[in-house]
Amino acid sequence: MRCITQRLRAIDDSEKAARRQSILDAAKALFLEDTSGLPSVISIARKAGLAKGTVYLYFKTKEEIFLAILTEDYEILMVEVIALLDNPSSIDELVDSLTSTLISFLDTHPRFMPLASMASPVLEQNVDIEIVGQFKLMLAEKINDIDEHFLLAFPHFKKGQCGSLLLHTNALILGLWQMQSWPEKLKPLLNQFPFNTVVPDFKKDLTLSLKNLWKGSLSS
Amino acid sequence: MRCITQRLRAIDDSEKAARRQSILDAAKALFLEDTSGLPSVISIARKAGLAKGTVYLYFKTKEEIFLAILTEDYEILMVEVIALLDNPSSIDELVDSLTSTLISFLDTHPRFMPLASMASPVLEQNVDIEIVGQFKLMLAEKINDIDEHFLLAFPHFKKGQCGSLLLHTNALILGLWQMQSWPEKLKPLLNQFPFNTVVPDFKKDLTLSLKNLWKGSLSS
Amino acid sequence: MRCITQRLRAIDDSEKAARRQSILDAAKALFLEDTSGLPSVISIARKAGLAKGTVYLYFKTKEEIFLAILTEDYEILMVEVIALLDNPSSIDELVDSLTSTLISFLDTHPRFMPLASMASPVLEQNVDIEIVGQFKLMLAEKINDIDEHFLLAFPHFKKGQCGSLLLHTNALILGLWQMQSWPEKLKPLLNQFPFNTVVPDFKKDLTLSLKNLWKGSLSS
Amino acid sequence: MRCITQRLRAIDDSEKAARRQSILDAAKALFLEDTSGLPSVISIARKAGLAKGTVYLYFKTKEEIFLAILTEDYEILMVEVIALLDNPSSIDELVDSLTSTLISFLDTHPRFMPLASMASPVLEQNVDIEIVGQFKLMLAEKINDIDEHFLLAFPHFKKGQCGSLLLHTNALILGLWQMQSWPEKLKPLLNQFPFNTVVPDFKKDLTLSLKNLWKGSLSS
DNA sequence: CATGAATGAGATTTCATTCAT
DNA sequence: TATGAATGAAATCTCATTCAT
Numbered sequence: 001m002r003c004i005t006q007r008l009r010a011i012d013d014s015e016k017a018a019r020r021q022s023i024l025d026a027a028k029a030l031f032l033e034d035t036s037g038l039p040s041v042i043s044i045a046r047k048a049g050l051a052k053g054t055v056y057l058y059f060k061t062k063e064e065i066f067l068a069i070l071t072e073d074y075e076i077l078m079v080e081v082i083a084l085l086d087n088p089s090s091i092d093e094l095v096d097s098l099t100s101t102l103i104s105f106l107d108t109h110p111r112f113m114p115l116a117s118m119a120s121p122v123l124e125q126n127v128d129i130e131i132v133g134q135f136k137l138m139l140a141e142k143i144n145d146i147d148e149h150f151l152l153a154f155p156h157f158k159k160g161q162c163g164s165l166l167l168h169t170n171a172l173i174l175g176l177w178q179m180q181s182w183p184e185k186l187k188p189l190l191n192q193f194p195f196n197t198v199v200p201d202f203k204k205d206l207t208l209s210l211k212n213l214w215k216g217s218l219s220s
Numbered sequence: 221m222r223c224i225t226q227r228l229r230a231i232d233d234s235e236k237a238a239r240r241q242s243i244l245d246a247a248k249a250l251f252l253e254d255t256s257g258l259p260s261v262i263s264i265a266r267k268a269g270l271a272k273g274t275v276y277l278y279f280k281t282k283e284e285i286f287l288a289i290l291t292e293d294y295e296i297l298m299v300e301v302i303a304l305l306d307n308p309s310s311i312d313e314l315v316d317s318l319t320s321t322l323i324s325f326l327d328t329h330p331r332f333m334p335l336a337s338m339a340s341p342v343l344e345q346n347v348d349i350e351i352v353g354q355f356k357l358m359l360a361e362k363i364n365d366i367d368e369h370f371l372l373a374f375p376h377f378k379k380g381q382c383g384s385l386l387l388h389t390n391a392l393i394l395g396l397w398q399m400q401s402w403p404e405k406l407k408p409l410l411n412q413f414p415f416n417t418v419v420p421d422f423k424k425d426l427t428l429s430l431k432n433l434w435k436g437s438l439s440s
Numbered sequence: 441m442r443c444i445t446q447r448l449r450a451i452d453d454s455e456k457a458a459r460r461q462s463i464l465d466a467a468k469a470l471f472l473e474d475t476s477g478l479p480s481v482i483s484i485a486r487k488a489g490l491a492k493g494t495v496y497l498y499f500k501t502k503e504e505i506f507l508a509i510l511t512e513d514y515e516i517l518m519v520e521v522i523a524l525l526d527n528p529s530s531i532d533e534l535v536d537s538l539t540s541t542l543i544s545f546l547d548t549h550p551r552f553m554p555l556a557s558m559a560s561p562v563l564e565q566n567v568d569i570e571i572v573g574q575f576k577l578m579l580a581e582k583i584n585d586i587d588e589h590f591l592l593a594f595p596h597f598k599k600g601q602c603g604s605l606l607l608h609t610n611a612l613i614l615g616l617w618q619m620q621s622w623p624e625k626l627k628p629l630l631n632q633f634p635f636n637t638v639v640p641d642f643k644k645d646l647t648l649s650l651k652n653l654w655k656g657s658l659s660s
Numbered sequence: 661m662r663c664i665t666q667r668l669r670a671i672d673d674s675e676k677a678a679r680r681q682s683i684l685d686a687a688k689a690l691f692l693e694d695t696s697g698l699p700s701v702i703s704i705a706r707k708a709g710l711a712k713g714t715v716y717l718y719f720k721t722k723e724e725i726f727l728a729i730l731t732e733d734y735e736i737l738m739v740e741v742i743a744l745l746d747n748p749s750s751i752d753e754l755v756d757s758l759t760s761t762l763i764s765f766l767d768t769h770p771r772f773m774p775l776a777s778m779a780s781p782v783l784e785q786n787v788d789i790e791i792v793g794q795f796k797l798m799l800a801e802k803i804n805d806i807d808e809h810f811l812l813a814f815p816h817f818k819k820g821q822c823g824s825l826l827l828h829t830n831a832l833i834l835g836l837w838q839m840q841s842w843p844e845k846l847k848p849l850l851n852q853f854p855f856n857t858v859v860p861d862f863k864k865d866l867t868l869s870l871k872n873l874w875k876g877s878l879s880s
Numbered sequence: 881c882a883t884g885a886a887t888g889a890g891a892t893t894t895c896a897t898t899c900a901t
Numbered sequence: 902t903a904t905g906a907a908t909g910a911a912a913t914c915t916c917a918t919t920c921a922t
Binding site for chain 6: 052
């Protein structure tokens, strides 16, 4: 009398991948509702329609889930950056398009910055060393990729120069975002002296800083 | 007839401050032993020779303790930076001394970077909004102070320019540190391709970036 | 420059008694606000304008405070009962006046029943054995007194008969009150079947039961 | 192949009930060791061979555990009372058998009176209002049941008369017990004047009072 | 005597993780 | 594989009581 409706177990790899993905999706949705901390495993499991224990069949720890999400996000972002280099024009235009790509990515992925700023103090602290290694390796390879693409488009630059700029770009984003992230309840204070001078306007500052960073390095 | 030993009760404000400090000291010591996460309240209490309840007389949450430590650290750092401006010379020398001051501060305060990178994703999430406000206000005021001192030493710059540079400096430090912080166990990987190109050498990179940042902005 | 206003320390016995009484008064007031449990010592101290430690100079435990209050209440009640016997009439009238005295006492001392029902399970468990002894002795003596007064007014009864009735009266009050004490939030349930039959109407039941108890015993 | 040993996990409802019961049993045992107060949750957990957290899976508060025990006890008692009515004889015999049933119940359940006297001042104060409601409802229903059984056996009485007597019986037990419960250490005092007259001898008094109560009401 | 800082036991709560079924 | 009961560490809170000043 068992219904055919839904397979209760993921037998083959594609089913497993689908289940893994449903966990990631649930985690994303919940994190988006409140980025002030990681949601609980039980809430993720329920959102995904699974039991708590099942989540642990796919991820060793809760942080591993979110490191996977962060991995996804970085991969998406990197792909978009590589795409910029396929139709190369001038350095100036590249910097502009890089900046606007970045900003629109942050707009469409509001979870990215809160998550990225958790990477080092939270996520990597509770994930198996090999997984952390894979994450770091992924980042390094993508940056390498982009560096190579960049060299194809602008052959007169040094190998590694673009990669280094990407690193600094990432650092700037992380740092600036953390400095300007104010809890909602604290926002009123922002209008008082002396905060207006001293808290960065994230997007404006980012735009300016990236221009300085890239043009300063590449125009010489 | 004054006792040299530690008083058993903190009666007046200075004694209370001293006891508060002893909690901070215990917390610092424990965090230094393992910066991968915050130590437990009970371990802090024991290290300070106090009962668990006593710790909660002085701090509402564990995170409040560490935000206080971070506040201390930022204040120390800012004082050192202000001191640089008392004997002004050239901008170039200032940037050099700023960089070396910063790097030696990080060397003598190994807890600073791990703690600072927890500020936004961890500490501020579990501290009363007013305390977070005080922390942010303190930072803003210090930056303002430095900006004013800077203007006295170099009157031809714009008000706020130095403050903005400090913000970006802080952002760079935070971002670069988070990107280069590798768990001890992962260090072997660092020597493999392609990480050598792609993981920043913190101090070298910081030195270069700060030079670019400050000189690019101030020399024009 | 010290003002004469209020003596800070209770030097002689009358001052001590006054301070003790101010603690009792504060405790009464607070208990009246919420009879669902004993108020905290700190709240009593604040209400009395004293420091927490001072309360412990006058009472060894919190429960001792409330046993003292209960003692006061029983003494007041017993005095009222004795007064009834000063103008003796018939047994019937005595029972009636006893009942109405009792009910008006409960009306004017709304703390009495909640407190009396704590005596055995709460108060006596955390008070020095001697103090508990004094409390029990006081009750026994008062009952004895009343018994003697009763014998003067109605000489044809047996010694101890009235005392025994008082005991049963007290037992009935305690038991009936505990059975009919419903938390405010539960009151709606009272109107549903089958509670209406089964939860006693305190005053009506008490009146009837006392009549039965006393007249049954004394009219034979 | 069924294991005889206790299962490690309570999967189905009967196993959950068994685990719940094991917590109740542990709590009973500990309370019996010292009825002057409720044992700590951790001690109950350890006695039951469970983790503290597990206890909280089954009961929301410590008081809920003991209200459940009291519920059990009342149910047992009520069943025994109903059984008396299955072989009805005369009212006189009923009252005698009721009394002896009651007294032997108190002898075999020494925790009952201390616990029952905590119901209103302690247990009901820290248990969810719905649970308290269930407890009260159970009592009311059992009393109703008994009343109906009584009517079958003795049809010439009024509906509710027996229920009312049960209420008063319960009140008498509660009240008398609380008045005669003397801490062990205070027992020596009992032999001194004037306590001997004035402290009820629980069993004797109860027997007499019940006779009066029931016969007075039912014989008319 | 008076004070209130310090203590420490204990109740809850939360929740990541484990593991018997 | 999937489940969810069980675990147990830790945070927080409350609060009666003690005791140095």
